[in-house]
Amino acid sequence: MTNRITQLFNTTYPIVQAGMIWNSGWRLASAASNAGALGLIGAGSMYPDVLREHIQKCQKATNKPFGVNVPMLYPNIQEIMDIIVEENVKIVFTSAGNPKTWTSWLQDKGITVVHVVSSVKFALKAQEAGVDAVVAEGFEAGGHNGRDETTTLTLIPMVKEHLQIPLIAAGGIATGKAMLAAMVLGADGVQVGSRFVASEESSAHQAFKQVVVDVKEGDTQLTLKELAPVRLVKNKFYNEIQELYKTAPTPEQLKDLLGRARAKRGMFEGDLDDGELEIGQIAGLIHDIKPAAQIVADMMQEFEEAKQFVATL
Numbered sequence: 001m002t003n004r005i006t007q008l009f010n011t012t013y014p015i016v017q018a019g020m021i022w023n024s025g026w027r028l029a030s031a032a033s034n035a036g037a038l039g040l041i042g043a044g045s046m047y048p049d050v051l052r053e054h055i056q057k058c059q060k061a062t063n064k065p066f067g068v069n070v071p072m073l074y075p076n077i078q079e080i081m082d083i084i085v086e087e088n089v090k091i092v093f094t095s096a097g098n099p100k101t102w103t104s105w106l107q108d109k110g111i112t113v114v115h116v117v118s119s120v121k122f123a124l125k126a127q128e129a130g131v132d133a134v135v136a137e138g139f140e141a142g143g144h145n146g147r148d149e150t151t152t153l154t155l156i157p158m159v160k161e162h163l164q165i166p167l168i169a170a171g172g173i174a175t176g177k178a179m180l181a182a183m184v185l186g187a188d189g190v191q192v193g194s195r196f197v198a199s200e201e202s203s204a205h206q207a208f209k210q211v212v213v214d215v216k217e218g219d220t221q222l223t224l225k226e227l228a229p230v231r232l233v234k235n236k237f238y239n240e241i242q243e244l245y246k247t248a249p250t251p252e253q254l255k256d257l258l259g260r261a262r263a264k265r266g267m268f269e270g271d272l273d274d275g276e277l278e279i280g281q282i283a284g285l286i287h288d289i290k291p292a293a294q295i296v297a298d299m300m301q302e303f304e305e306a307k308q309f310v311a312t313l
């Protein structure tokens with residue numbers, strides 16, 4: 001399959017394995033890239049020297065294109081970007097920040113830049129900033145998200161109405177059918193997060209992967225909007241947040257409860273009670289842990305079958 005996204009990234013399929021803190025290291029990224037998708041290393045949970053190691057290991061594990069996802073809210077961002085350039089990474093996905101800050105700096109060094117947004121307004125800002133493509137992420141997605149609660153089904157056609165550059169849909173896409181739906185709505189490709197958490201190569205703790213398999217519809221909620229909105233599994237920590245909300249807390253009180261390293265504790269170390277467990281609504285449809293290559297192959301097979309089904313309607 002050839003389209004604007006496969007051409008931009010030089011991949012076989014227009015599927016991006018999302019950059020995800022504590023989940024997408026070199027093992028997952030290289031496995032996704034070897035399977036014909038674009039694998040992304042999630043730099044958001046890595047110290048600079050750890051990121052360098054993951055990039056180097058990824059380069060050894062695949063000769064296919066891969067990229068790095070950089071949430072721009074960290075203080076050591078210059079160091080992270082310098083490592084990306086030094087290690088010759090060719091694709092960067094930026095998120096959680098202003099796309100103007102880094103886009104031309106990276107592009108001047110021959111790097112393809114994609115920015116993640118959750119609204120039409122920010123999609124247009126990213127386009128103005130000169131990015132090569134936009135990821136538009138609906139509020140059903142796992143991880144941090146926009147405050148406006150715009151769903152993927154509504155966001156993609158609204159962004160498409162205004163965007164000229166390639167568009168990648170994210171949020172709630174874990175199957176070939178959903179991929180086809182997103183592309184019918186105007187996306188050129190899809191970014192898939194939650195489905196790859198439950199992969200053999202994801203660096204998530206086994207206990208967290210099992211939570212993803214067990215989660216049902218209604219078991220996640222977008223919360224902590226006063227800080228940075230994030231979709232969490234309703235575990236003990238989530239219930240503590242809800243209890244605190246009853247007291248009309250200040251952002252500082254919420255910050256105190258959140259504390260440090262909650263995401264690492266939950267997703268990487270497997271503390272299912274006191275850790276932060278980030279996953280998307282579509283986890284309700286994820287029933288197994290399988291190799292990343294199988295995830296990509298199953299999605300593409302279902303995508304082709306869905307196309308044939310549509311022709312019969």
Ligand SMILES: Cc1cc2nc3c(=O)[nH]c(=O)nc-3n(C[C@H](O)[C@H](O)[C@H](O)COP(=O)(O)O)c2cc1C
Pocket residue numbers: 018019020021023042043044045069070071094095096116137140141142143144170171172173174191192193194195197267278279280281282
């Ligand atoms: C555990 C987890 C961690 C995530 N971490 C990041 C991150 O570090 N940077 C980022 O831009 N998006 C992050 N996301 C969002 C994903 O990149 C992706 O856009 C999202 O998962 C897509 O929705 P889905 O989960 O419904 O597939 C994360 C998502 C999950 C589930």
